Amino acid sequence: MKGISRTTLHKIRDTPSGERDEAMKILVAIDGSKDAAKGAVLALEMAKTQKAEVTLLAVIPLYPEIDLEISARARNSLENKLSAQAEKALGEAQRTFKAEGIEPKSLIVSSGAVADEIVKTAEEEKSDLIVIGGRGLGATGRFSLGGTAMKIIGQARCSVLVARAD
Numbered sequence: 001m002k003g004i005s006r007t008t009l010h011k012i013r014d015t016p017s018g019e020r021d022e023a024m025k026i027l028v029a030i031d032g033s034k035d036a037a038k039g040a041v042l043a044l045e046m047a048k049t050q051k052a053e054v055t056l057l058a059v060i061p062l063y064p065e066i067d068l069e070i071s072a073r074a075r076n077s078l079e080n081k082l083s084a085q086a087e088k089a090l091g092e093a094q095r096t097f098k099a100e101g102i103e104p105k106s107l108i109v110s111s112g113a114v115a116d117e118i119v120k121t122a123e124e125e126k127s128d129l130i131v132i133g134g135r136g137l138g139a140t141g142r143f144s145l146g147g148t149a150m151k152i153i154g155q156a157r158c159s160v161l162v163a164r165a166d
């Protein structure tokens with residue numbers, strides 16, 4: 001497996017006494033980007049080889065009223081579009097797993113603070129590892145790490161794996 005060694009994964013699950021705990025839990029943040037899709041593939045490998053339990057999470061971004069001086073109708077249409085985009089991205093990631101006979105838990109939530117929501121979900125799910133892409137759909141090419149990714153790395157209490165498609 002590329003990116004992370006078996007030894008590292010085992011260590012992540014090691015209890016202080018050295019005993020192995022139950023299966024490692026991985027939260028994969030899905031936004032429909034190529035990097036996030038690569039993250040799903042890496043998590044799938046860990047599910048297959050380490051029997052890791054995978055949860056896929058897509059967050060529908062909510063924008064505060066004050067940021068958007070648009071009509072209620074335009075706002076509604078934007079929200080529908082973002083929601084459809086998140087569902088599509090989650091569906092594609094689910095299919096990657098199902099093709100290998102694995103059914104991941106899938107979550108879709110709306111939030112005005114995407115990174116906070118991902119970190120909070122990881123805590124609620126007691127995830128050992130958060131898998132994210134280095135860039136997302138907003139990739140402009142100027143930075144190699146997106147704003148959401150940067151916040152997650154800064155705030156997460158567990159390990160974070162940053163996937164790169166190319």
Ligand SMILES: Nc1ncnc2c1ncn2[C@@H]1O[C@H](COP(=O)(O)OP(=O)(O)OP(=O)(O)O)[C@@H](O)[C@H]1O
Nearest residue numbers: 029031059132133135136137138139146147148149
């Ligand atoms: N709405 C979201 N739902 C779930 N995961 C997300 C979402 N947005 C970003 N991510 C995760 O964070 C990773 C990095 O995306 P990020 O948003 O940081 O980059 P970007 O879109 O290129 O930059 P920015 O948003 O700062 O313009 C994605 O590959 C994905 O794993």
Ligand SMILES: [Mg+2]
Nearest residue numbers: 136137138148
């Ligand atoms: Mg983004």
